[in-house]
Amino acid sequence: MRPARALINLQALRHNYQLARQLCADKALAVVKADAYGHGAVACAHALHDMADGFAVSCLEEAVELRAAGISLPIVLLEGFFAAQELPQIVKHNLWCVIHAQWQLDALEQAVLAQPLHIWLKMDSGMHRVGFFPHEYAAAWQRLQASTNVAAVVLMTHFSRADELDSIYTQEQFELFTQTTAGLSAPISVSNSPAVLAWPQIRSDWSRPGIILYGSQPVAMSDTAAQRLQPVMTLQSKIIAVREVPAGEAVGYGAQFVASAPVRVGIVAIGYADGYPRHAPTGTPVAVAGCRTQLLGRVSMDMLAVDLTDIAHADVGSEVELWGETISIDEVAACAGTISYELLCNVKRVVYEYSTN
Numbered sequence: 001m002r003p004a005r006a007l008i009n010l011q012a013l014r015h016n017y018q019l020a021r022q023l024c025a026d027k028a029l030a031v032v033k034a035d036a037y038g039h040g041a042v043a044c045a046h047a048l049h050d051m052a053d054g055f056a057v058s059c060l061e062e063a064v065e066l067r068a069a070g071i072s073l074p075i076v077l078l079e080g081f082f083a084a085q086e087l088p089q090i091v092k093h094n095l096w097c098v099i100h101a102q103w104q105l106d107a108l109e110q111a112v113l114a115q116p117l118h119i120w121l122k123m124d125s126g127m128h129r130v131g132f133f134p135h136e137y138a139a140a141w142q143r144l145q146a147s148t149n150v151a152a153v154v155l156m157t158h159f160s161r162a163d164e165l166d167s168i169y170t171q172e173q174f175e176l177f178t179q180t181t182a183g184l185s186a187p188i189s190v191s192n193s194p195a196v197l198a199w200p201q202i203r204s205d206w207s208r209p210g211i212i213l214y215g216s217q218p219v220a221m222s223d224t225a226a227q228r229l230q231p232v233m234t235l236q237s238k239i240i241a242v243r244e245v246p247a248g249e250a251v252g253y254g255a256q257f258v259a260s261a262p263v264r265v266g267i268v269a270i271g272y273a274d275g276y277p278r279h280a281p282t283g284t285p286v287a288v289a290g291c292r293t294q295l296l297g298r299v300s301m302d303m304l305a306v307d308l309t310d311i312a313h314a315d316v317g318s319e320v321e322l323w324g325e326t327i328s329i330d331e332v333a334a335c336a337g338t339i340s341y342e343l344l345c346n347v348k349r350v351v352y353e354y355s356t357n
């Protein structure tokens with residue numbers, strides 16, 4: 001069997017959730033959209049079921065998968081519904097529903113529902129993606145109050161720059177949200193992972209941590225809380241070939257790496273078809289048999305090359321970690337010009353193995 005694997009440490013996930021919850025307000029939705037950022041939503045939700053206050057996903061289909069797997073905690077649909085026809089399903093599965101646009105509000109008012117819904121009303125406080133503008137917000141809230149299809153309302157907004165420690169934009173967004181919601185008596189929800197880590201003074205009733213549950217740091221912080229996050233996924237494979245490449249010879253497609261001195265090259269059974277980023281250049285860190293070394297040349301679809309020159313004990317069969325405990329996914333993401341979120345969501349084809357210790 002091909003040795004490419006994603007090891008998922010569910011104990012680390014539990015640890016990170018607990019840490020996120022300590023850092024933020026009283027309740028935290030565990031964001032498990034996009035198959036729990038590539039970790040497996042059902043397994044992750046089950047692992048958190050006895051401690052989480054609720055879950056958040058991006059759509060009805062993702063929520064139904066969790067309900068079918070026996071997840072009974074609250075689940076928020078972060079983009080609500082995409083067509084009014086979904087509303088009966090949302091009621092049936094007892095889901096909490098974001099309303100971010102006028103057409104959704106109209107559809108909700110006009111629907112004939114078996115039961116009223118728990119609504120999260122989204123404000124656009126500066127991301128300018130979705131949500132009601134501040135000048136529309138109170139009116140939207142009034143309409144929800146007046147609708148017999150609404151059981152309860154949470155007021156929410158989303159930060160666009162919470163990972164920028166030297167920007168006051170997050171505080172400005174929060175201030176606008178606070179001013180706009182003054183007098184609307186309902187719980188509030190604002191913080192994503194970077195806000196939970198970097199803006200602890202911003203409190204809300206429900207925070208919405210995603211990426212930190214999986215152990216990646218969305219903000220470069222030397223501080224203690226961020227250091228206590230534990231990586232949940234270890235992406236690994238094995239060396240399947242070793243060769244000595246003489247000085248002047250190239251390795252891989254396009255001769256992107258040319259040996260300036262004799263180099264001992266290990267070929268690893270993992271590539272971009274598994275979600276390893278093709279844009280990771282020579283020099284991107286990897287660990288072989290526990291020792292840090294580097295990628296050489298272009299990543300192929302099923303294979304990539306690493307430098308074994310200084311790891312004499314490494315050979316065919318040696319274990320390779322692409323990211324995890326030894327190699328931070330944030331470092332790999334930086335080398336590849338992307339973010340951990342994208343790397344994690346892209347993982348595919350590999351065998352998933354779950355552990356609880």
Ligand SMILES: *Cc1c(COP(=O)(O)O)cnc(C)c1O
Pocket residue numbers: 031033078158191192193194208209210211212218
């Ligand atoms: C994805 C998402 C989150 C989680 O973001 P992280 O940066 O992963 O913590 C929170 N809120 C909303 C509305 C989201 O879409």
